[in-house]
Each structure stands twice: as C-alpha cells, then as structure tokens.
Amino acid sequence: xxxxxxxxxxxxxxxxxxxxxxxxxxxxxxxxxxxxxxxxxxxxxxxxxxxxxxxxxxxxxxxxxxxxxxxxxxxxxxxxxxxxxxxxxxxxxxxxxxxxxxxxxxxxxxxxxxxxxxxxxxxxxxxxxxxxxxxxxxxxxxxxxxxxxxxxxxxxxxxxxxxxxxxxxxxxxxxxxxxxxxxxxxxxxxxxxxxxxxxxxxxxxxxxxxxxxxxxxxxxxxxxxxxxxxxxxxxxxxxxxxxxxxxxxxxxxxxxxxxxxxxxxxxxxxxxxxxxxxxxxxxxxxxxxxxxxxxxx
Amino acid sequence: xxxxxxxxxxxxxxxxxxxxxxxxxxxxxxxxxxxxxxxxxxxxxxxxxxxxxxxxxxxxxxxxxxxxxxxxxxxxxxxxxxxxxxxxxxxxxxxx
Amino acid sequence: xxxxxxxxxxxxxxxxxxxxxxxxxxxxxxxxxxxxxxxxxxxxxxxxxxxxxxxxxxxxxxxxxxxxxxxxxxxxxxxxxxxxxxxxxxxxxxxxxxxxxxxxxxxxxxxxxxxxxxxxxxxxxxxxxxxxxxxxxxxxxxxxxxxxxxxxxxxxxxxxxxxxxxxxxxxxxxxxxxxxxxxxxxxxxxxxxxxxx
Numbered sequence: 001x002x003x004x005x006x007x008x009x010x011x012x013x014x015x016x017x018x019x020x021x022x023x024x025x026x027x028x029x030x031x032x033x034x035x036x037x038x039x040x041x042x043x044x045x046x047x048x049x050x051x052x053x054x055x056x057x058x059x060x061x062x063x064x065x066x067x068x069x070x071x072x073x074x075x076x077x078x079x080x081x082x083x084x085x086x087x088x089x090x091x092x093x094x095x096x097x098x099x100x101x102x103x104x105x106x107x108x109x110x111x112x113x114x115x116x117x118x119x120x121x122x123x124x125x126x127x128x129x130x131x132x133x134x135x136x137x138x139x140x141x142x143x144x145x146x147x148x149x150x151x152x153x154x155x156x157x158x159x160x161x162x163x164x165x166x167x168x169x170x171x172x173x174x175x176x177x178x179x180x181x182x183x184x185x186x187x188x189x190x191x192x193x194x195x196x197x198x199x200x201x202x203x204x205x206x207x208x209x210x211x212x213x214x215x216x217x218x219x220x221x222x223x224x225x226x227x228x229x230x231x232x233x234x235x236x237x238x239x240x241x242x243x244x245x246x247x248x249x250x251x252x253x254x255x256x257x258x259x260x261x262x263x264x265x266x267x268x269x270x271x272x273x274x275x276x277x278x279x280x281x282x283x284x285x286x287x288x289x290x291x292x293x294x295x296x297x
Numbered sequence: 298x299x300x301x302x303x304x305x306x307x308x309x310x311x312x313x314x315x316x317x318x319x320x321x322x323x324x325x326x327x328x329x330x331x332x333x334x335x336x337x338x339x340x341x342x343x344x345x346x347x348x349x350x351x352x353x354x355x356x357x358x359x360x361x362x363x364x365x366x367x368x369x370x371x372x373x374x375x376x377x378x379x380x381x382x383x384x385x386x387x388x389x390x391x392x393x
Numbered sequence: 394x395x396x397x398x399x400x401x402x403x404x405x406x407x408x409x410x411x412x413x414x415x416x417x418x419x420x421x422x423x424x425x426x427x428x429x430x431x432x433x434x435x436x437x438x439x440x441x442x443x444x445x446x447x448x449x450x451x452x453x454x455x456x457x458x459x460x461x462x463x464x465x466x467x468x469x470x471x472x473x474x475x476x477x478x479x480x481x482x483x484x485x486x487x488x489x490x491x492x493x494x495x496x497x498x499x500x501x502x503x504x505x506x507x508x509x510x511x512x513x514x515x516x517x518x519x520x521x522x523x524x525x526x527x528x529x530x531x532x533x534x535x536x537x538x539x540x541x542x543x544x545x546x547x548x549x550x551x552x553x554x555x556x557x558x559x560x561x562x563x564x565x566x567x568x569x570x571x572x573x574x575x576x577x578x579x580x581x582x583x584x585x586x587x588x589x590x
Contacts, residue, residue, distance in 0.1 A: 019355065045421035052417050056581035056590040057459050058444045061417075062437055068420050069433035073333055076426040080299075080317050089319075089426075114580045114590070146316060167589050174584060277422070285424035288483045292321045292425065292536060318427050324532045329427035336434055 010139035010209045017141050018084045026208050030140055031085050032101070033210055038078035039096045039103035041071050046274045047111040048120065056114065063160045067121065070153045077146040084142065097279045099266045104128075106189050108268025115178030118168055119186050121161025123226060127193045129154050130221050134213035143210075169233050183230065184238045191239075191252065192260040194219040223250040300326040301351055303344040304334050312344050394453050394509060400471065402512075403461070404560060405500065406446035407472035410462055411570075412493060413439030414577060415479065416486075424483050435490075435526055442519050449512065463578050464586070467571045471560075475553040477567045487537060488546035491530040496557035497523060 001009065003023045016022060022030070048068050055061035079089045095101040106124050111117065132151055138144040168175040200206040200214025213221075223242075227250070230237060241253040266272065300320055303312040315334050320326035323345075330345045364370030381387045394402075416436035423429035447458035454461075475493070480486045501523065504516035537543040556562035581590070 019353065042421075042426075049421045051580075052420060053414065053576055054580045056463070056578075058440060058447075058462055060590055062440055062444075065417050065420060065433060065437050065440075069430055069437070072421060072426060072429045072433070076318070076333065076430065077316055079426065080319070084317075149316070164590075171589055172584055175588070281422035284481070285483055287540075287542075288424035291540060292325070293319070319425075320427065321536065324535075325427075328431050328529055328532060332431040332434055333427065336430075 015139055015141040029204050031082055031087055033205060034143055035082050035092055036102050038075050039101055041075035043103040043107040043274060045071050051117045067157050074150050081142050097275055102264050105192055105260055105263045108263045108271045109189055110270050113178050115182035118161060118164035119182040121157055122165050123190055125157050126226055127190055127222050130218050134211045137212050139209040180235055183235050187238050191255040196257050220250055299348040301346050301348050302330045302334050304340040305342040308341050399450050402446050402450050404471040406443045407470050408476050409439045410443035411472045412476040438522050445515055463581050467574055473556040473563055474567045477570045484542040485546040487533045488550050491534050492550055492554040494527045494530045496554055
C-alpha cells in the first residue's frame with residue numbers, strides 16, 4: 001500500500017493493527033500522540049494523590065484511591081500500545097522526565113483544596129473524556145480498543161466528581177466557596193485544554209483519523225455539556241463573554257495560548273516539582289525493576 | 298515478559314483479547330492480569346498467555362476462488378425462477 | 394460484644410486503616426505500573442476492612458465508622474507502631490506487608506471462631522480477601538529473597554511485628570502517628586463536626 005492508498009483507507013474508516021505496514025509519518029505521529037496521552041495519565045495522578053491522604057471520609061478515600069488507580073492502569077494500557085509500536089516504556093519515561101515529551105496542560109497546575117478534587121473529577125475529567133471519546137474510532141485499532149476500556153472506567157470518575165461537588169454545594173458556605181474558587185482558578189486551563197482551534201482539515205491527527213474530531217469541536221462539546229451544569233448550581237465562570245448564540249455555538253474570550261505553550265513546555269507552576277518527584281521515585285525503585293525484570297529481559 | 302490477556306465478559310461468552318501486561322513470571326502475570334482486567338468483577342474469567350506462546354496468522358490464500366464451500370457459491374435465483382415457470386407456479390414480481 | 398472485644402476490633406481496624414493509609418502513599422509512584430495498580434487494590438481492601446470493623450463497633454457505641462476513623466485523638470488509636478511507619482523504600486514496604494499478613498492470618502483465624510456470628514462472618518469475608526494479599530506478599534518474598542536489603546528490612550521490622558498479636562506491646566505510638574493523623578484529618582477538621590463531604 002502506498003502512503004496515498006493508506007490515507008484513503010483510513011479516511012474511509014479502515015483500521016490497522018500493530019503488525020501492518022504503517023507509513024513512517026503515521027507511525028511517528030501516532031507514537032507521539034499516544035505517548036503524550038500515557039504521560040498525561042501518569043502525571044495526572046500526582047495532583048490527586050495528595051488528596052487521597054486527606055480525604056475527609058472513608059468512602060471518599062476509597063473512591064479517590066480507586067480513581068487514581070484507574071489512571072495508573074490507563075497509563076499502563078497506553079504505554080503497552082506505544083511499546084508495541086516500537087518505543088519501550090523505559091524510553092517513554094526517560095523522555096517524560098527529561099522534558100523531551102509532553103503531558104497535558106491541566107496536570108501542570110497545583111491542587112490547593114478539596115474543592116480542586118471535586119472540580120478535577122467533574123470538569124477536567126469531563127474535558128478529557130470528550131477527547132477520549134473521539135479516539136474510540138481511531139484508525140490504529142489497538143489504541144481504539146484500549147480507549148473503550150478507558151472510557152468505560154472514566155464513567156465512575158465523572159459520577160464521583162459530581163457527587164463530591166453536589167455534596168459541597170449542599171453543605172456549608174465555606175464548602176460552596178471552595179467549589180467556586182476552584183472553578184474560577186481552573187477555568188483558564190480548562191479552556192486551553194482542547195488546544196488551539198486549528199482547522200481539523202489541517203490537523204494531522206484528524207487527517208490520519210487518529211482522532212475523529214477537531215479541537216474546536218471538542219471544546220464546544222465541553223461547553224455545551226458543562227456550562228449549564230455549572231450555572232444551574234449557582235456557580236459563575238470567570239468569563240463575561242461566555243454565552244451560547246442562537247446558532248448553538250458558544251462564544252468565549254480568547255484563551256491564553258501563550259500560557260498553554262509555556263505550560264506544556266514545562267514552565268507550569270508545578271511542572272518541575274512533579275517531574276522531579278517522578279524522577280526521584282523512579283531512581284529509588286530502579287533496583288526493583290532490575291531484580292524483577294532482569295531475568296525476563 | 299509480555300503476557301496477553303483474554304477475558305470472558307460473562308459465562309457462555311467467547312474469550313476476547315483484552316490487552317497485555319508486563320510481568321516477571323506466571324505468578325506476577327496472574328496478579329497483574331487479575332487486577333487490570335478483573336478488579337471490579339467485570340470479567341467472569343481470564344486466560345493469560347505468554348506472548349511468545351501465541352502464534353499469529355494473518356495471510357490466507359484463495360487464488361482460485363473456492364466458493365464451492367461458501368454460501369456465495371450458490372446463487373439460486375435464476376434456477377428457482379426457471380423451475381417455477383416450468384411448474385406453472387411462477388411467483389408474482391417482487392417475490393424471491 | 395463486651396469491651397474487650399470492642400478494643401480488639403478497634404486494634405485490628407486501626408491497624409488496617411493506618412496500614413491502608415500508608416500503603417496508599419504508593420499509588421502513582423510504585424516501582425512498576427502493573428504493581429502500582431495491584432498494590433492500590435491492597436490498600437483499598439485494607440481501608441474497606443477497617444470500615445467494616447468500625448461499623449460493627451460504631452453500632453455498639455452509637456457512633457459512625459467515619460467518626461471512629463477520623464475523630465479520635467492520637468492516643469485513642471489502638472494501632473501497632475509497625476503500621477504507623479512511613480516506609481517509602483520498596484524492600485521495607487514489602488517486608489512489612491509480609492510480616493503483617495503473617496500475623497493477620499493468625500488473628501483472623503481466632504476471629505473466625507468467635508461466638509458472635511456476625512463477627513465470625515465478617516472475619517471469614519475479610520480472610521477470603523486477605524488470601525490474595527498473602528499470595529501477593531509471598532510472590533514478592535520469593536522474588537526479593539536474595540536481596541540483602543530485603544533481608545535487612547525483615548530483620549529490622551520483625552521485632553515490631555510482635556505487637557500485632559500482643560496488645561500489651563501497643564502502648565507506645567511512634568512520633569509519626571500524630572503527623573499522619575494531622576494530614577488525614579485536615580480537610581475534615583476544616584468544617585464543623587457533622588458536615589457532609
């Protein structure tokens with residue numbers, strides 16, 4: 001198959017497997033995209049795991065531990081796919097820690113209160129799930145298949161988030177303030193999350209049918225699904241321009257694309273701290289991997 | 298070592314490939330597969346197999362179109378029409 | 394249930410809670426991704442066991458499992474010093490895991506023979522889950538056996554494991570417990586008692 005034939009094949013809904021001949025550009029872009037997803041699941045654990053230790057009830061502690069466990073599990077699934085495409089897990093982790101490869105913007109920010117725990121599970125995860133659903137028909141079948149499991153597991157995360165938020169909103173004034181403050185603080189990164197509105201016909205991820213939706217489409221879906229949920233609780237969003245037009249399109253203030261670029265290149269408020277933690281944990285446990293995997297290698 | 302994991306959703310259903318885990322040996326593979334594919338009780342059963350034990354075939358040859366042992370090798374419409382006409386029981390247009 | 398039985402259940406529940414809390418510190422940073430997932434289930438099971446045991450005692454005392462788990466002062470907790478230690482080295486974590494499961498198996502066997510059918514039933518349920526913990530601990534024990542740092546960790550921690558089966562040895566908490574409880578309760582204490590989370 002020539003590259004052109006391959007392009008037509010995937011654009012008409014065709015899927016490929018690990019053992020198929022893949023155009024070099026497709027393979028390279030695929031690895032980069034999937035690797036960033038794996039990195040994001042792994043780094044996404046770090047903002048949340050502090051709160052496992054501070055969860056205010058046994059139920060919340062169990063739910064939060066299970067949620068974070070799922071995210072680690074997702075990174076395992078994703079790195080296995082990358083490894084079968086030719087890039088070993090250890091190399092992925094090397095590149096993550098050195099800053100050579102990236103992870104999503106939202107995981108570079110601090111979590112300051114229990115309100116963040118709720119907002120992350122409710123809104124940040126929602127934004128992520130919209131992107132993930134657009135991967136269910138990925139032209140690369142092994143990735144599409146793990147996305148099915150990932151999306152299924154995320155369904156409880158959303159409910160857990162909603163439960164935490166609704167409980168806080170029905171609680172004390174302080175608790176309601178926790179939620180509002182967190183929403184206000186996370187709004188900027190949330191609006192940047194789906195990436196700048198590059199036309200999907202110019203987005204290689206869409207051209208190769210790795211994802212089935214453009215950035216702006218994803219953002220619109222997020223706003224359509226979640227702004228009403230935010231407003232119905234009496235919460236406000238820190239964007240006076242935010243409104244839904246008669247034609248169903250959401251208008252909003254231009255997100256800060258400079259901030260996004262700066263953050264994903266490792267200059268976010270918590271980027272270096274979290275990478276340092278990863279590096280340290282990895283160094284301290286290198287002996288374990290040697291003992292356990294050495295004979296198998 | 299990479300182990301492939303096959304899972305059965307419910308009793309009676311086929312085992313389907315669910316993914317793979319990296320494990321040092323069978324004992325680790327059992328624990329890890331159980332966790333990744335069954336911690337919520339979402340699987341009735343799992344088969345775990347070292348990847349090296351899985352043989353793959355993805356090329357099949359049928360150069361001479363051996364349709365004699367497939368349903369598409371038996372187009373009967375014309376023959377049935379002829380037989381009905383002969384017997385005077387020709388079907389109305391639109392019947393099969 | 395008499396007071397002695399209550400105290401025993403609180404001992405076990407506190408052990409499971411604090412050990413589960415410590416074990417959950419590995420979530421996200423365990424040596425292998427697959428192990429991270431597996432060990433997190435163990436931590437969740439431990440907290441689940443604590444919750445079930447607290448619920449039994451809470452009923453007797455007219456309180457709730459959460460209040461028992463979170464709202465006592467440090468000296469009211471009955472956990473063994475061994476579970477209070479922050480052990481962020483894998484050899485030490487597995488050594489503790491192995492020693493704990495060994496002792497816990499013995500104490501669960503006793504509980505399974507309790508006259509109280511509800512308690513015996515719960516002990517049997519917990520034991521069936523713990524069977525997997527024991528398999529996991531043995532699996533790592535077999536793998537790490539030849540490692541000097543693992544042998545050293547076992548030697549270091551074994552004396553403290555005695556307190557798991559002997560209440561008399563539990564009088565002294567480590568200095569780590571108050572700090573642990575401080576972090577564990579910081580969100581909960583930020584609002585009046587009875588606030589829902």
